[in-house]
Amino acid sequence: MGEILGDVLIGFILMAAVAVLYLPVYFVLRKKVCFVRQMSFLLLAGCCLIILLATVLISVILGLTDGQDVLGVRMDINLIPFRWITEEWAMGREKMLSQVAANVVMFIPFGFILPAALPKFRGFLRTMFCAAGFSFLIEFVQYFIGRSSDIDDFLQNTAGGVIGYLIFLLFSKLFQRRKVWKKFTGRLS
Structure with a gap:
């Protein structure tokens, strides 16, 4: 649980950094696009950056891998769905459940914010396929940077996007008549 809280804290720090970097764009667009x-x-943008940092970029930056073979790279892949349920894990049950929760929770904001920011993704299937595509891209890249690639991570990430x-x-439904929600979703500028 402490690991997830640490990831959340890092997420908030990254969002603050993205906000600071976004300030010049805000000032250019402030008369054309409302703040909300x-x-x-x-x-x-911040959500995508945090997901990429947590899944791919941190490994590249720090040179972390799940384990290395003679060539220095371990390209491990799991194509058996729900293997995490049936297998004994060296990391222990609690750590594994924490990992599953993190995979789901990480994509909930993405599934929520994507249709809010981009009207084209307001349909269920479009959002689900976008979350699945983003997760697939992450798993694909992880395989080639020496981390394991796992169908279970893909399924958990996609489930998180659907929940979002x-x-x-x-x-x-709850806030459809609220002016701030209409502005946030682009239904009122």
Whole structure:
């Protein structure tokens, strides 16, 4: 649980950094696009950056891998769905459940913010396929940087994106008449 809280803290720090970097864009667009609408784009960009950092970039930056073979790279792949449920894990049950939770939770904001920021992704299938595609890209790249690639991670990430989308639908229903929600989703500029 402490590991997840650490990731959340790093996420907030990264979002603050993205916000600072976004300031010049805000000032250029402030008369054309309202602040609340710009926040939806900023959150989407920050969310994607945090996911990429947590899954791919941190390994590249720090040179971390799941384990190395003679050539210095371990290209391990799991194509058996739900293997995490049936197998004994060297990391222990609690660590494994924490890993599963992190994979799901990491994509919930993505599934929520994507349809809010980009009207083209307001349909369930488009959001689900985008979350699945993003997760597939991550797993594909992880294989080639020496980390393991796992169908279970792909499924868990996609499930997180779907949960995020369902939360977006709930918010859309609850706040459909609120001016700030209309601005955030681009239905009112």
